[in-house]
Amino acid sequence: MATYKLLLLAGDGIGPEVMGEVKRLIGWLDAQGIARFETEEGLVGGASYDADKVSITDATMAKALAADAVLFGAVGGPKWDPVPYEVRPEAGLLRLRKDLALYANLRPAICYPALAESSSLKPEVVEGLDIMIVRELTGGVYFGEPKTITDLGNGQKRAVDTQVYDTYEIERIARVAFDLARKRRNKLTSMEKRNVMKSGVLWHEVVTQVHQREYKDVALEHQLADSGGMQLVRWPKQFDVIVTDNLFGDMLSDIAAMLTGSLGMLPSASLGDIDPTTKKRRALYEPVHGSAPDIAGQGAANPIAMLASFGMALRYSFDMGELADKLDAAIAAVLAKGLRTADLKSEGLTVVSTSQMGEAVVKEL
């Protein structure tokens, strides 16, 4: 049995708690002889700042580069609001994305049947929803230079951020999205603001070219990002795969996640190119929810998004699609039985702790 190297970066807030449930699952898979993972752990975000005054150390970055995949919890919290911008918790995550060149962020927005009722949207609008948002993750306004605050004197400052996209960056993310659409319902919607932004003009042009040259069999549609956001709220089932830039993707994928009523359940994968050493596609997996400092340490966090992120790792990094399917089915079964963590509690259902939920999923498996 092959052994894969996993780096676990639990981070801050509820990160360590939900990561604990992945460790439980990994232990069980090993004990059953189903799959074996060699795990290492490291600090990131506020936890890393507290220990080493940086949001991620070079040593941890080296481990991330050497691993077959990284599992990431969550970072941030009010405790670190006062720390300098360069070493704020989020900088650790951004460095991982950039240095591992994880340009493709896959964010499925799925409405678990058992949870349709907990959405703020009408059940008929979200029941059965299954869309995939493909967000560009290493370009755009997140990393463009200049990115500065300048003192202009007279009490005035000027802040500048720069949105930059090159043709090749748009081409490669478009290909990821078209490939995914082919395996799904064969429809891709590209979103930008070409009526206001030059990067939107180039985005639209390049996606159209890639479509014409390589993916004529996929139905391609373009929407302006603002009206795309509206459509997402109005009738999300019109979408299959959505491809968009880093900042629009940040907003739109969060909104899509919230629509489903399943925020605490949604995983994400951030993928790069094949690593020349490990021969694996560079990858990091993280839940869509954040570090939720208000409920950290209480055993109240929902571990499902983290477990499902590990499921995406099984699928995309380790070619264990069947096991991933089983894990997804186990999660759905536990929910159908009426088990809920506190974030989703409602009358007639059984509220369980983080570890009880993790145990239940493993048992179901």
Place this chain on the structure above:
Amino acid sequence: MATYKLLLLAGDGIGPEVMGEVKRLIGWLDAQGIARFETEEGLVGGASYDADKVSITDATMAKALAADAVLFGAVGGPKWDPVPYEVRPEAGLLRLRKDLALYANLRPAICYPALAESSSLKPEVVEGLDIMIVRELTGGVYFGEPKTITDLGNGQKRAVDTQVYDTYEIERIARVAFDLARKRRNKLTSMEKRNVMKSGVLWHEVVTQVHQREYKDVALEHQLADSGGMQLVRWPKQFDVIVTDNLFGDMLSDIAAMLTGSLGMLPSASLGDIDPTTKKRRALYEPVHGSAPDIAGQGAANPIAMLASFGMALRYSFDMGELADKLDAAIAAVLAKGLRTADLKSEGLTVVSTSQMGEAVVKEL
């Protein structure tokens, strides 16, 4: 009776149809001796391009500068997709905003009781919703330089947009928002991405300072724009006034509008400083919906957003708050009677045309 100078820029698509209903209303107000407006008309957007090869002429801009207020319909449509970027329909609107220095865009998101059912959200989530989004409108990535596409050779291009904010720009929009909050429920939520953007860092800092110095009586809260978007979908009633930058405001205000189920009903006001000549606050009023080219020319458009935009002009430009209240009440009454344009048709209600709806509102007044 004072006479006010209004410039009517109907624009493209359904713009002329909905503007027609404002003209009807203005005619009636005049005939009744209630209020008198001297109106001029001009071309903007695709209509202006077709006539003059620019999205707005200098002559029309001069009229806009001389008017007491501008009423704007909508611009754009697939017909003008191939026109050069500099003269695309939207450029006309952007020039109006910039040259009139309309830095404060007020977008109320109100759920008309009669329309709660037509939202994709659960009625209890949107019933009674009344929030105000204050969007900065003349800065940020919309106007920052450089804004270019450069040919790098080898089939590669690079697109650049620049997000720029100066202290004074954030201060003045924050004041508009705090002032509005004081007249409402005294709560302001500021949204940015200070964890990723330097403009977000400055935004957060300046809004906090203005609060400390001038508006300690208003409750101020900060949210990251992505999680703010989620909160808007999850439980919009937590908000009173939201202040945010140009691009986030574009996305968030559209999403808020869609939540209400009342997209075809929502007006907006874009305000600048007091004009030294007219002694009036520079202002442009426009519906939130777009040009809807697919239904243009069929008499199917909903004129209510345009009429309500005129209502905002009465309130903010002409100090006719009482008349504006009456207009709002007339709109609500017509809706309560079950009259709907095609965008909102549903069983048991009466579908009326654009002009029938306009007539009904005037009659109710």
